Amino acid sequence: MLDQLKYSLQESIQKIDSSIELLIDDIEVSLLFDEKGDFTTNIALKLSKLLKQKPLDLAQLVIKNFSSKDFEKIEVAGPGFINFFLKDQSFLKLLNYEQKRFQDQSTVNIEFVSANPTGPLHLAHGRGAIVGDVLSNLYQFFGHNVTREYYVNNTGNQINEFLSSILYHISSIHNLALPYKQFYKGDYIQDLAEKCFENFKDIFKSKLISKEQELKIVNYAIEYLVSLSIQTLEGSGIVFDQVSYETSIVEKKLLPEIIKELEKKGFVYRGQLHNPKDFQGTKKDNEITIFKSTHFGDDEDRALTKNDGTPTYFANDIAYHVDKHKRGYSRLINIWGADHLGYLKRLSSALSALHPDINFSVVFCQIVNLKRNNEIQKMSKREGTIFELDQLVNEIGIENYRYFMCYRKNDTHMDLDIDLIKKENKENPIYYIQYSFARSQSVLERANKLINKNMDLSLELKNLIKKIHEWDLVVFNSYKRNEVHLISHYLENLASMFHSLWSSAKSNPQIRFLDEDNNLSEEAQSLLKKYQLVLSEGLGILGIKPKLKM
């Protein structure tokens, strides 16, 4: 119905001045939940500058030329807002209004979590995981064919250090005197070392471990941790469609072509950047391949190869994203931690150099602090105070976990208050929302027979109907902006209006859903069903099942 209102407004404005080119999307209409009215638009304020007319005069003109049967009153208020008051019968129209939902069936690849495969998932990964999954649900809601992808960085230094740490443990526990250093610490490394030892007993009979054997061991260890992570994620309701390994991207040998392509476009040169951080001794004169990312506004040019000729992480990452692009997705979305903010410029530069038409975007998730007993828990790898994701999900439950990870805007810092989350009352929004669903369900279950009777249009009922109607706006906005918190906030507000209506019937039995004989009016039934539908859709996108009974 908001769309209809927009069209009527457009029509009215055309009548005033047919030379105005006003797009329907330029007309802003929002809902009011107070005595000012039901809908409002600021279009007169917006157009006043363009038309060089006073907003109040313009608003009057708009009203004069406006035609619609749904409103009993339209008035100008404040500096030039136009406020609309719906007729009573229009509220029921509003309730049963079936908006045709925007649909786009193009393919989208959403890559998230993608943690280094050298340790278990912890709290920091949890936010990206849920935001990525919920965003995937949101895109599916609008018809997209979504691939949830998990990327495993199984090459590079970190892998060597990881392997070395495992072998160091095996060596020291079994007195093997193998020449490996310790880099990673923690219980999980010891457990993993023991598993590797059991699995590769034969290898450790000799004093020397070949490169091939090392590879076998590290691949086993990585595979073990990856499957553990996937398992943890499944425990939070996330199922990936694809797991990609850096090594298999390397095997595709895309990089030489990519560098050639960049060369052709003049974005690559051979040369030297500053010395590496750990560089000692005389200046090396090896030249490396460098991408001219400053051309795209980056602070400095970025290395594509290292001193020893091997590709950098960045180079392989370009190849990985080109690979995703080649797989035919019309859109690539990455979920990254805020510590990668500075990395975006160089990757998007490289991608737009190669494929100017690429639709690539990154959603950033800021860090999450854990709060317990009103104190922020400092987390540090060194202190061994890392909170593993498994533990968290176990402690607070999957629903709370998923809801609270979507509770705050993704790019702001967030405190996760464990004590609040575990509360089972209105302080906990997800509990509050679920309770409202259970209340609505109890009415439907109690209903004896359906009768034909008009509902009493109280203020609370009108507000609830309007709020339900707002859902289409909210979910679309959330999708357009890649912001999942809009959904959780909406659901909380919606539930609040339901509870208000419910309580208003305490003092006024006239407006209860059920009469003395537990008869339910058809209108009330359709309201309750619509309420449940919207809640189910919203909760569904968050990956939470509504509760029928509590």
Place this chain on the structure above:
RNA sequence: GCGCUUGUAGCUCAGUAGGAUAGAGCACCAGAUUCCUAAUCUGGGGGUCGUAGGUUCGAUUCCUGCCAAGCGCGCCA
């Protein structure tokens, strides 16, 4: 030092393609239950929107300086 993000009520945070008296929850105070789930609801106090300027009919929102917090600043990944 440079870059990015953030600064809104005592606390946790919404709101910002410039718009009405800046919102919600918690905490605090006062109320509501013979009645569909009180696991809830109603009302109240509480703000120089970090700060100083600028842009204009109008700025929490845009621009600039400053202050404070977080993150990043490898031929690591």
